[in-house]
Amino acid sequence: MSEALLAPPDEAALAAAIAAAHAAGEPLAIEGNGSKRELLRPVQAARSLTTRGLSGITLYRPQELIVSALAGTPLPEIEAALAEKGQHLIAEPPMLAGLFGAGREPTIGGLVATNLSGPRRIMGGAMRDHVMGIRAVTGTGEVFRSGGRVLKNVTGLDLCKLLTGAHGTLGVITEVTLKVLPAPASSGSLALRVADLATGVRALSAGLGSPYGVSGAALLPSGGVAGLAGPLALLRIEEFAESVAYRLGRLREALAGFGEAALLGEDASLAAWQAVREAEPLGAAPEEAVWRVSVKPSTGPGVVAASGLDKALLDWGGGLVWLAGPARPEQHARVVAATEAAGGTFTLFRAPEPLRAAVAVLPEEPPALAAIGRRVKAVLDPKGILNPGRMRAGF
Amino acid sequence: MISLPDPKPAVLARRAEIVAALRALVPTGPLGEGVISEELRLKPYETDGLSAYRQPPLAVVLPETTEQVAAVLRYCHANGIRVIPRGAGTSLSGGALPLADAVVIGLMRMNRILEVDYEDRLAVVEAGVTNLGITNHVAADGFFYAPDPSSQLACMIGGNVNMNSGGAHCLKYGVTANNLLGLKLVTIEGEIIEVGGRHLDAAGYDWLGLLTGSEGQLAIVTEVTVRILRAAEGQRAMLAAFKGTEIAGAAVDAIIASGIIPVALEFMDKPCIHACEAFAHAGYPLEAEAMLIIEVEGSTEEQDMLLGKLKEICGRFDPISLKVAQTAEESMAIWKGRKGAFGAVGRISPDYLCMDGTIPTGELPHVLKRIGEMSAEYGLQVANVFHAGDGNLHPLIMFDANDPESFHKAEAFGADILKLCVEVGGCLTGEHGVGVEKRDLMGVQFSPSELALQRAIKGAFDPDWLLNPAKVFPLEDNPALQRAA
Ligand SMILES: Cc1cc2nc3c(=O)[nH]c(=O)nc-3n(C[C@H](O)[C@H](O)[C@H](O)COP(=O)(O)OP(=O)(O)OC[C@H]3O[C@@H](n4cnc5c(N)ncnc54)[C@H](O)[C@@H]3O)c2cc1C
Numbered sequence: 001m002s003e004a005l006l007a008p009p010d011e012a013a014l015a016a017a018i019a020a021a022h023a024a025g026e027p028l029a030i031e032g033n034g035s036k037r038e039l040l041r042p043v044q045a046a047r048s049l050t051t052r053g054l055s056g057i058t059l060y061r062p063q064e065l066i067v068s069a070l071a072g073t074p075l076p077e078i079e080a081a082l083a084e085k086g087q088h089l090i091a092e093p094p095m096l097a098g099l100f101g102a103g104r105e106p107t108i109g110g111l112v113a114t115n116l117s118g119p120r121r122i123m124g125g126a127m128r129d130h131v132m133g134i135r136a137v138t139g140t141g142e143v144f145r146s147g148g149r150v151l152k153n154v155t156g157l158d159l160c161k162l163l164t165g166a167h168g169t170l171g172v173i174t175e176v177t178l179k180v181l182p183a184p185a186s187s188g189s190l191a192l193r194v195a196d197l198a199t200g201v202r203a204l205s206a207g208l209g210s211p212y213g214v215s216g217a218a219l220l221p222s223g224g225v226a227g228l229a230g231p232l233a234l235l236r237i238e239e240f241a242e243s244v245a246y247r248l249g250r251l252r253e254a255l256a257g258f259g260e261a262a263l264l265g266e267d268a269s270l271a272a273w274q275a276v277r278e279a280e281p282l283g284a285a286p287e288e289a290v291w292r293v294s295v296k297p298s299t300g301p302g303v304v305a306a307s308g309l310d311k312a313l314l315d316w317g318g319g320l321v322w323l324a325g326p327a328r329p330e331q332h333a334r335v336v337a338a339t340e341a342a343g344g345t346f347t348l349f350r351a352p353e354p355l356r357a358a359v360a361v362l363p364e365e366p367p368a369l370a371a372i373g374r375r376v377k378a379v380l381d382p383k384g385i386l387n388p389g390r391m392r393a394g395f
Numbered sequence: 396m397i398s399l400p401d402p403k404p405a406v407l408a409r410r411a412e413i414v415a416a417l418r419a420l421v422p423t424g425p426l427g428e429g430v431i432s433e434e435l436r437l438k439p440y441e442t443d444g445l446s447a448y449r450q451p452p453l454a455v456v457l458p459e460t461t462e463q464v465a466a467v468l469r470y471c472h473a474n475g476i477r478v479i480p481r482g483a484g485t486s487l488s489g490g491a492l493p494l495a496d497a498v499v500i501g502l503m504r505m506n507r508i509l510e511v512d513y514e515d516r517l518a519v520v521e522a523g524v525t526n527l528g529i530t531n532h533v534a535a536d537g538f539f540y541a542p543d544p545s546s547q548l549a550c551m552i553g554g555n556v557n558m559n560s561g562g563a564h565c566l567k568y569g570v571t572a573n574n575l576l577g578l579k580l581v582t583i584e585g586e587i588i589e590v591g592g593r594h595l596d597a598a599g600y601d602w603l604g605l606l607t608g609s610e611g612q613l614a615i616v617t618e619v620t621v622r623i624l625r626a627a628e629g630q631r632a633m634l635a636a637f638k639g640t641e642i643a644g645a646a647v648d649a650i651i652a653s654g655i656i657p658v659a660l661e662f663m664d665k666p667c668i669h670a671c672e673a674f675a676h677a678g679y680p681l682e683a684e685a686m687l688i689i690e691v692e693g694s695t696e697e698q699d700m701l702l703g704k705l706k707e708i709c710g711r712f713d714p715i716s717l718k719v720a721q722t723a724e725e726s727m728a729i730w731k732g733r734k735g736a737f738g739a740v741g742r743i744s745p746d747y748l749c750m751d752g753t754i755p756t757g758e759l760p761h762v763l764k765r766i767g768e769m770s771a772e773y774g775l776q777v778a779n780v781f782h783a784g785d786g787n788l789h790p791l792i793m794f795d796a797n798d799p800e801s802f803h804k805a806e807a808f809g810a811d812i813l814k815l816c817v818e819v820g821g822c823l824t825g826e827h828g829v830g831v832e833k834r835d836l837m838g839v840q841f842s843p844s845e846l847a848l849q850r851a852i853k854g855a856f857d858p859d860w861l862l863n864p865a866k867v868f869p870l871e872d873n874p875a876l877q878r879a880a
Contacts, residue, residue, distance in 0.1 A: 063648040064756050064786070086654060115596065126596050128604055129573045144845045150753040151785035152570065152825035154559045154608045155833075155840055156867065157849045161572070161604025170600075182654035205514045211537070211628045240654075243697050296515045296593040319515075319594055345598040362598045368586035373600060375855035379848070391599070 006049040011135065011143060011174045017049060018172065018385075019141025027385045030168035032072055032107030035100055036114055040167060040361045042353055044389045051109050054174055057081055059149065066132065066149055068177040071109025078108055088183040091127045092118030094277045099290060099350050109173045115165030118277040119216040119236070122208065122316045124181075128164040133177035136163055139170075139381025149177045162376070168387045169395075170380045184238035189216070189269040190251050192233040194259040197221060197301035200233040201318035203258035205297060207235040208317050210254055212247040216273055219314035220281045221304070225272035226264055233258065236273060282313040284324035289351040291335045293321040295344030306338035307331075319344075327355045339363075362391055397489075397831045399450065400865050400876050402496035406453065406476055413476065414454050417498065420466045421458050426504050429463075431455040440481065440499050444546075445489040445832055447748075447802060452479060452493035459504045461579060461587055461617040468615065469585030471498060477861050478583070480611040482523065482554030485546045487749050488830025490558065490610050490866060502553050505617060508532050517576055517593055519620045522553025526560075529621060538623045541568035544826070545734065553616045559608030561826035563733075566784040567658040567692075568624070570826065572607040579618035580606065583857045593620055605852075610828050611863035613856040627692035630658065632726040633702055633719040635709040636683035640664060641760040643685035646712045647783045648756070650689070653708055655701060659690040661733055662783035664763060667740070667791075670778050671732035674739030679732055680716045687783060688733050690726070736780045737791070744776065744793030746802075748809050752816030753825035756786040765815055766790055773808040775801070787825035788816070814839050829867045837869055850875070 006028070008014040021028050027045035031037060033052055054070040057078065061067075062085040069078055075095065082088050093111045097103075112134075117126040133147035136159075146159035163171050190207075194200040197219060204217040216236030223230030235255075237247045252261050264272060275281055284290050288311070295303055300318035309331075311324040325331050332348060332355065339346040340363070348361035365373060377384070377395065389395070406413070414432045421429030431437060432454045441451040453476075458464045471478050477497035484491045493499050505521035511533060512518070518540070520529060526547040529540040543562035544550055550560070556578065561570040568574070577591030590602040597603065606613055637643040643662060650660065663671065663679075663686045672679040679686060687709070691701040702719050709717055720726040732739070740747050754762050763779060770777045781788040790812055794805035813823045813833065817840050823833045837846060850868050854860070860875035870876055 061755065061757065063651050065651065066755070115601070117596070121595065125569060125573050128596075128601055129569065138848070142844055142848075144848055145841075146845075148753075148820070148822045148840075150755055150787075150821045150825070152561055152565070152753045152782070152787040153822040154826055154828055155822045155824050156829065156837065156846075157612070157852055158559070158572070158604060158608050159849070159852070161601045161607070162852075164604070165596075165599075165601050181656060182651070185654055202514070205516075209513060209516060209538075209625045211625050213627070240700065242700055243693065246694065246697065294594040294596050294598065296512075296517075298512075298514050316595060317516075343592055344594045345592070347598045365599060366588060368582060368584070369588050369590070369602065372582070372602075372856055376600070376852055379851040379855055 004047045006047060007053045009053040011054060014051070014054065014172065014174060015137045015141045015143050018137050018139065021385050022140045022383055025383050025385065027388045030172050030387050032110035033074065033104045035104035035106045036110060038100055038350055039114065040391060041356050041389050041393065043387050049172070051107060051172065051174065058175065062087055065151060065180050066177060067180050068149060068175060069108050070175050071107060071173045073108050074105040075108060075111060076105055082180055083183070086183055087180045090120060090124040090130050090179065090181050092120040092277055093127055094118045094279070096278060098278050098280055099284060108176055112164050112176050113166065113168050113173055119218060119273055119315055122217055123213065123215040128161055130179040131160045131164050131176055132179050134160045134163055134173060135175040136171035136173045139383065139386045147177065151179055167390050169390055170377065170386070172386065186241040186244045186266060187236060187238040187269050188244045188248050188266055189234055189236045189264040189272060190248050190255065191226065191228055191262045191264055192255060192259040193228065194231050194233050197231055197304060197314070199258060200231050201297055201300055201314070203233040203255050204235065204317045206255055207251055210251060212237060212251055213239065217317040218276045219318060221312050224281050225275060226268045228262060234272060234276070236269060276315055279313055279322050282322045282324050283311055287327065287352070288324045289327035289331065289355060290349045291323040292347045292349040293323065293335065293339050293344060295319055295321060295339065295342040299342035299344070303338045303342050306341065307335050327351045329355065329359055332359050360392070397448065397835060398870065399494055400870060402494065403475065406496040410453055416470060417454060417456050417467060420470060421456050421463050424459055426459065429457055440493060443484040443489060443491040444487040445492070445830065447796065448489050448492050448831060450493050450495060452497050452499045453495065455499040455501055457501045457504050461581060464500060464615055464617055465581045465585040465587050467500060468581050468583055471861060472583050472585060475859065475861070477864055479863055480615045482551035483525070483549045485550045486554065486558065486830055487751070487827040488824065488832040490828050490830035492831055494865060500615060502551065509618070513538065515593060516623055517620055518623050519618060520552055521618055522616050523551050526550050526552060526555055533623050537626055539626050540621055540623055541574050542571045545737065552619045552621065556607055556616050556619055557609060557611050558826070558828045561787065563659045563661060563782065566660055566782065567656055572604060574622045575603060575607060575619065576622060577620035578603060578606060578616050580614040580616045582614050583862050591620065610830065610867050612853045612867055613862065628694045629698060630690055630692045630726070631698045631702060631720050632688055632690040632729045633705060633717070634686060634688055634729045635717050636680040636686040636715045637712060638684055638715060640685040640763045642712050643687055644759040646687065646709050649708050649711065650705060651784070653704065655704060657689045658692050659688065660782070660784040661688040662781050663733065664779040666776065667736060667778035667780045670739040670743050671736050674742055675732040675735050677728055677732035683715050688729055733780065740778050740791045740793065746794050746796040748792045748794070748805050750788065750790045750792065750809050750812050751824045751827040752813045752821055753785065753787045754816050754819050754821035756783065758819040762815060762819060766812060769808055769811055773804050775805055775808055786821065810836055831866055834867060835869055843872065
């Protein structure tokens with residue numbers, strides 16, 4: 001299938017390839033390293049275009065808290081460069097090799113296109129919050145920029161946000177500029193053995209509503225970190241060492257009523273959060289479907305119950321609900337109904353192809369918004385050649 | 396001088412009929428008349444925070460509900476009438492400046508706080524609630540709404556959303572875009588839509604992100620769901636003054652390199668220090684070339700620890716003075732001058748233009764030097780105050796509004812500063828928006844095709860260019876506005 005894969009070496013060649021596809025009206029599946037090829041719906045395209053030829057960090061100014069990289073740069077390469085200067089990606093984006101298979105390293109362009117964020121999202125913001133600038137190519141092959149390389153910028157419409165999370169359907173990202181921050185000097189966690197999920201979310205809410213700057217708040221229904229049984233509420237502090245000790249102590253006092261408490265030192269805490277980041281405690285089996293549901297935190301436990309599934313993992317204070325279970329339309333419908341009842345949104349995150357192709361993997365938009373969406377799509381990709389069908393059937 | 400499109404003669408000619416129709420849609424209610432049309436009462440709406448530009452609108456409508464906003468937009472859309480959304484009118488870029496043939500939709504009567512949910516840390520408020528109004532509402536329970544523009548007493552959340560406003564504490568807490576969950580909005584066709592919700596990261600396109608900072612170009616926002624945060628245990632400020640702007644810039648770099656991200660890191664140059672000191676008597680060192688105000692948060696012990704580290708870092712840069720507040724009162728004294736900076740400059744010169752470019756922080760010494768040279772060339776004084784951690788500059792250019800020559804010079808000087816910001820890798824506006832003020836400079840930052848693309852996206856929301864037209868995008872090469880005019 002190698003002739004079916006376009007791997008342009010630079011932005012100009014990538015733009016030319018898209019311009020040619022536009023002229024021919026030929027759809028393209030857009031990917032980085034293809035680590036999330038199985039995310040959302042299958043794309044209806046005979047050929048793929050990869051950004052992997054566009055790789056490397058193009059600008060890194062630690063004092064300015066800014067890093068720019070070509071879209072095909074693998075995430076580990078960026079993380080390593082940042083770590084050398086004691087910095088990190090704020091949103092803690094996951095690799096999710098456990099869900100999608102190892103061996104294909106996520107690219108930074110792919111992470112931005114999918115807007116995937118990890119546990120620190122609850123405090124530090126999502127990937128989309130840290131995209132300061134973007135270069136991209138439209139579905140007609142035109143290169144454009146939005147944003148820039150500074151931390152504060154409101155000049156013109158924010159197309160960075162529009163492309164972040166658009167899954168390659170509005171343009172092919174060729175370079176991103178991200179805000180970064182100093183990595184915390186130290187970290188640690190408080191683990192609380194709670195009676196049930198609702199109590200767990202109340203504990204997380206109490207922690208997030210405390211003045212101690214909780215930077216991770218997850219709920220593991222069957223425990224499993226540091227040898228602790230569940231349901232387990234996990235709250236993280238990332239600070240200077242003195243503050244970690246002080247704040248965990250105060251949190252422990254404040255949350256004493258929610259259940260038996262244990263403190264996790266730095267190593268145990270890092271390991272626990274690495275697992276949460278990668279959704280490992282979900283324990284999804286390879287043949288199972290995985291849903292990622294975003295709701296108001298207090299409704300998280302209700303969504304788990306209404307889904308009828310017993311494999312769950314809650315992050316972001318209870319607002320991010322991971323669910324795993326049978327890859328069947330009836331089960332999907334049940335997750336959708338549970339999400340809608342809670343007023344949130346769902347993503348059928350991973351599933352065998354027949355299910356992904358058969359159901360809506362994202363919520364429908366109200367008609368007036370969908371109409372705007374079609375017009376915006378027509379501006380950026382008039383012939384609909386970029387990742388057709390990826391997010392919605394026939395779109 | 397910035398040009399505005401010609402009014403549509405057909406709309407001007409139908410003024411009485413339009414006003415009557417609007418009155419039927421937004422009748423007099425408990426808060427008063429729903430439509431304002433008398434010349435004298437239109438005066439307060441003829442300008443905003445960029446008061447050099449004035450233009451009374453055709454009429455002002457003050458709806459009290461989303462449904463009324465929808466009805467007015469439906470009518471305006473059907474009749475080809477331009478619309479200017481308006482919050483408190485504090486925009487410094489002329490974002491809320493009316494047009495002669497436009498109806499201003501003022502959101503100030505939509506000022507109810509609809510819901511506060513501490514467990515989920517959110518508040519649902521109408522667009523006309525003031526920024527500080529949100530924090531005041533939740534402060535007694537220890538919470539706050541993070542973005543804090545200096546205008547927070549007056550400016551409204553709908554305006555903040557549309558300008559993506561920042562504040563002194565956005566280094567730690569982010570700008571408006573980072574603190575929103577959902578919006579209720581009305582399209583120009585009068586459709587009521589909700590984007591986002593009460594959850595983080597809605598699936599699908601990030602409409603919330605695109606609408607934030609869209610300067611009233613895409614829709615009218617009527618309700619906003621914001622994140623509210625629990626306040627830290629306490630905060631305290633310190634002041635560090637240096638012999639040169641380069642030295643202060645190096646100190647800023649060293650602070651960031653240390654891994655400390657203060658909640659605020661504000662920079663003032665000598666003219667600004669002098670203006671503020673004369674105004675506030677805050678005890679600023681007058682011999683300093685540059686001064687930093689640094690604020691940290693946490694328990695008293697944590698503040699001591701962080702301030703100790705910061706003092707040590709600043710101490711390496713041969714400071715003229717280092718003053719660490721010991722009490723909340725001393726912190727307030729340190730902030731007093733900075734918070735009054737605009738007022739202080741206003742005392743020296745009744746008229747000033749507040750610029751808002753952002754630069755890569757490494758370019759600071761070069762940029763300040765060039766601004767100093769330009770100040771001499773133009774013969775106009777300038778005071779610089781800015782958010783040092785993120786490179787967002789606020790040069791205040793002083794001029795005399797009674798002298799048109801002086802105003803033109805100030806505008807040209809401002810444009811040169813913004814061009815310089817772009818030249819060194821920065822941008823035209825960090826938080827005040829493009830509005831009319833920077834509209835004609837957009838070509839400095841964006842290529843014609845990039846501008847065409849942004850215009851087309853506006854067109855996807857507002858095909859007839861009725862929503863706040865003549866802002867943000869240069870008028871030339873704009874087929875929509877030429878056709879309309
Ligand atoms: C003294 C002073 C200090 C300031 N300090 C800061 C600061 O620190 N940081 C900062 O970022 N800004 C600052 N500003 C600028 C200004 O306060 C902000 O831009 C603010 O967000 C404007 O809010 P407003 O309610 O006054 O909006 P307006 O000025 O009324 O409108 C602003 C723009 O938004 C549009 N708009 C308003 N409401 C809506 C709505 N509901 N739906 C759709 N469009 C709408 C308008 O058409 C206009 O384009 C300052 C201004 C002043 C005068």
